[in-house]
Amino acid sequence: MEVMMRMSALKNALIAKDSVSLSAVLADDVTYGHTTGKVQTKGELIRSVVSKEQDYKSIEPADMKIRVFDNTAIVNMNSKVLLNFKNEPLEIKMKVTLVWIKKGNDWKLEARQAVKEN
Numbered sequence: 001m002e003v004m005m006r007m008s009a010l011k012n013a014l015i016a017k018d019s020v021s022l023s024a025v026l027a028d029d030v031t032y033g034h035t036t037g038k039v040q041t042k043g044e045l046i047r048s049v050v051s052k053e054q055d056y057k058s059i060e061p062a063d064m065k066i067r068v069f070d071n072t073a074i075v076n077m078n079s080k081v082l083l084n085f086k087n088e089p090l091e092i093k094m095k096v097t098l099v100w101i102k103k104g105n106d107w108k109l110e111a112r113q114a115v116k117e118n
Helices: 002-016 019-025 042-050
Strands: 026-033 054-069 072-085 088-103 106-116
Touching: 002 019, 002 054, 002 072, 002 088, 002 106, 019 026, 019 042, 026 042, 042 054
Parallel strands: 026 106
Antiparallel strands: 054 072, 072 088, 088 106
């Protein structure tokens, strides 16, 4: 349940372009991989979202599976994302894996990788 809430917080922060909430949900050393192969750091992702270079309009997760092992959670899901990337509208259907680590009482996103669905 805690990881599901963090997934929702991540989605909402990306759509709202909320740098404070993004900073709170992302680990300092996060690797955030995209379907293009590009991997962003925490700072790169936040700057790109806030500047609207990556302008998320909607994120629709489906078939989400969450597995928790002590302080580690792995999330696998399908997702349909609508966004403008560098002012170019895109609709991407993808498969996503996210790795969350519980640090103290808080879950932080450590890694995310996405691949386009065929």
